[in-house]
Amino acid sequence: MEKKSSSKRPHCLVLTYPLQGHINPMLQFSKLLENQGVRITLVTTLSFYSKLQSVASSIAIETISDGFDKGGAEEAGGLKTYLDKFWQVGSETFAQLLEKLGESKDDQVDCVVYNACLPWALDVAKRFGIVGASYLTQNMSVNSIYYHLHLGKLQVPLTQHEISLPALPKLHPQDMPSFFFDGDHTSLDFVLGQFSNIHKADWVLCNTFHELDQEIVDWGVKIWPKLKTIGPNIPTFFLDKRCENDQDYGITQYKSEEYCMEWLDGKPKGSVVYVSFGSMVALSEEKMEEIASCLRECSSYYFLWVVRASEETKLPKDFQKRTEKGLVVTWCSQLKVLAHEAVGCFVTHCGWNSTLETLCLGVPTVAVPFWSDQNTNAKFIADVWKIGIRTSTEDKKVLLRESLKHCIEEIMDRDNEMKTNGLKWRSSALRAVSEGGSSYENIVEFTSSLSLQKLHGSSKFV
Numbered sequence: 001m002e003k004k005s006s007s008k009r010p011h012c013l014v015l016t017y018p019l020q021g022h023i024n025p026m027l028q029f030s031k032l033l034e035n036q037g038v039r040i041t042l043v044t045t046l047s048f049y050s051k052l053q054s055v056a057s058s059i060a061i062e063t064i065s066d067g068f069d070k071g072g073a074e075e076a077g078g079l080k081t082y083l084d085k086f087w088q089v090g091s092e093t094f095a096q097l098l099e100k101l102g103e104s105k106d107d108q109v110d111c112v113v114y115n116a117c118l119p120w121a122l123d124v125a126k127r128f129g130i131v132g133a134s135y136l137t138q139n140m141s142v143n144s145i146y147y148h149l150h151l152g153k154l155q156v157p158l159t160q161h162e163i164s165l166p167a168l169p170k171l172h173p174q175d176m177p178s179f180f181f182d183g184d185h186t187s188l189d190f191v192l193g194q195f196s197n198i199h200k201a202d203w204v205l206c207n208t209f210h211e212l213d214q215e216i217v218d219w220g221v222k223i224w225p226k227l228k229t230i231g232p233n234i235p236t237f238f239l240d241k242r243c244e245n246d247q248d249y250g251i252t253q254y255k256s257e258e259y260c261m262e263w264l265d266g267k268p269k270g271s272v273v274y275v276s277f278g279s280m281v282a283l284s285e286e287k288m289e290e291i292a293s294c295l296r297e298c299s300s301y302y303f304l305w306v307v308r309a310s311e312e313t314k315l316p317k318d319f320q321k322r323t324e325k326g327l328v329v330t331w332c333s334q335l336k337v338l339a340h341e342a343v344g345c346f347v348t349h350c351g352w353n354s355t356l357e358t359l360c361l362g363v364p365t366v367a368v369p370f371w372s373d374q375n376t377n378a379k380f381i382a383d384v385w386k387i388g389i390r391t392s393t394e395d396k397k398v399l400l401r402e403s404l405k406h407c408i409e410e411i412m413d414r415d416n417e418m419k420t421n422g423l424k425w426r427s428s429a430l431r432a433v434s435e436g437g438s439s440y441e442n443i444v445e446f447t448s449s450l451s452l453q454k455l456h457g458s459s460k461f462v
Contacts, residue, residue: 009039010450011107013062015094015114015121018048018072020279021353022115022137024249025207028233029113029135030059031243031250036447041109043097045090047072051253059250064093080186091120098128111450113205116194122201131453133203133446136194138352140206140216141168141380142177142373143194147223149180150195156180156188167219175379178371187372198224203446207231207352209432209439212359212385212425228442232356232429238335239360240434247336254279254331260304261336263327267302270344273408274337274363276306277349281370288314294401295326298408301344306332338363345388345411347404350377362426364388364418366407387422 014030016023023044030040042059045066067085068075076082101107111131114121122132136143148154148165158180163171173181179188198204204227210217213229220227232239237247264272275291277283283291292315295303303326307315312330315321321328334354337343338361347366348354355377358365365388367378382390389410392403411418432439 008454009037010110010447010454011039011041011101012111012113012450013041013043013098013101013109015043015064015112015118017115017117017137018045018066020253021351022117023048023251024353025137025231025233026113026115026135027059027249027251028235029205029207029230031236031246032230032233032443033447034058035243036443038447038450041101043094045069045072045086047075052251062097064097065089079190080184083186083190087120090118091124094121095124095127098124098130102128110454116198117190119193119196119198122197126200131202131450132200133205134194134198134201136204136206138373139208139355139377139380140213140220142352142376143206144168144216144220145171145177145376146191147195149188150192156185167215169379169384171376171379175375177373177376202226203228205230205446207233207356209429209437211428211432211438228446229432230439230443230446232360232433232439234353234357234360235335236433238339238357239430242433248333254308256331256333257329258333260327260329260332261340264304264337264340264342267342269341270412271302272340272342273298273301273303273345273347273412274343275303275347276332276334276354277368277370278351278354279308280351281349283311283314285314289316290401291404292316292319294404294408297401297405299325301408301412302326302342304329304332304337304343306330306334335361345408347408350374350381352377355381356429359385359387359422359425360429362419362422364411364416364422366391366404366411368404385421385425387418387425389418 012033014026016026027042030042034040040059042061043064046063046069047066049063066072067089073082098109101109109130111133112121112125113133113135116134116136125132144165158173179191182188204224206229208229208231210229217229235246235248236242305328307328309330335357338346338357343363345366346358346363347368350367350369352373365381367381367388367390369375369378378390381388389407391407392400431437434440
């Protein structure tokens with residue numbers, strides 16, 4: 001595609017929440033917009049930017065302040081303190097950034113795509129007469145659950161044993177986001193804030209694809225007519241290869257230990273159990289012991305286990321990080337691992353990014369949810385999309401090694417429906433993002449609207 005001069009291309013500011021799991025999909029969406037001729041400036045906080053190990057060279061980056069420029073949330077000492085300050089200082093410094101960019105004709109902003117968890121960004125954009133697009137980073141079922149709580153149609157604490165919501169399967173307390181059960185409602189209030197002004201957004205974008213969530217997406221369009229599915233937002237190398245050299249997200253706080261790919265190269269097809277619980281889950285020593293014991297006992301398979309550097313001290317003292325059967329690394333390129341033919345199943349915490357990645361690569365899944373939206377994602381993995389098994393837990397939520405071992409064996413030892421369904425969803429995801437697919441066409445509609453707006457020289461929504 002021949003690129004237009006910067007003054008003629010629509011300029012989109014993409015504002016992220018400063019966590020790896022939030023920035024990854026929005027950065028990937030930015031690449032897709034750029035591929036369609038949109039100029040992108042990614043915006044994050046000074047505190048997050050200072051921690052980055054690598055930054056994608058093709059995307060311009062600007063920073064705002066969250067009020068804790070040296071250490072972010074850790075410096076604040078608590079989530080409520082952090083969010084209160086971020087809401088105040090973030091909105092002020094974001095407005096200053098829009099004002100600064102508006103002083104140059106070439107840099108004027110035509111649209112703000114903001115993480116839905118930062119609803120104040122829409123208010124700021126509207127003050128400048130700029131189009132605002134809310135980007136929902138969680139799946140539509142979780143968004144629906146929170147939206148019904150926002151409307152008062154669900155109550156906290158939950159009293160019912162079965163939850164019935166439009167376009168969703170029957171849910172039980174163990175399928176609900178963990179924030180429903182927190183004594184401190186800070187996290188719950190944070191996610192509910194997404195819906196405080198979403199009706200004012202010109203677009204509502206969700207990181208899913210229509211075929212995966214058809215019923216709940218169709219329900220959502222009735223609530224937000226400009227709701228569009230634009231996912232899965234993962235590097236295009238693993239789907240339609242639309243963006244050149246797009247094999248990773250491009251921004252990371254962690255350094256991958258790439259030698260694990262050579263290790264995988266030496267393993268038979270489908271023989272490796274890949275275990276990773278993402279960038280945020282902190283396990284107790286007891287849970288670490290349960291997982292380590294299970295992997296030892298699964299002697300028929302190899303394992304690759306990601307244990308972040310901050311978690312390594314919780315490993316059992318006698319657990320070796322490299323043996324004939326297993327390898328422990330502090331971080332790796334998860335997509336490259338999942339795409340490797342040696343991997344037979346994925347033991348995951350069921351964060352939405354990891355869930356989409358395993359769906360896109362057709363890898364059967366052992367669901368081990370811990371918090372936030374992961375319980376709900378696990379429900380869909382096991383009972384709706386049928387690509388995996390959910391582990392059982394004890395009352396103290398200590399992982400049962402027997403349950404995990406049973407789940408791994410069920411996937412690794414049998415030609416079962418989960419493997420077939422995994423390949424089916426991979427094909428559906430590929431169709432959605434390819435030319436003519438549901439997500440592809442939604443992104444074209446979005447970028448065409450921005451281009452028309454730019455052509456007419458107005459920030460008014462077209």
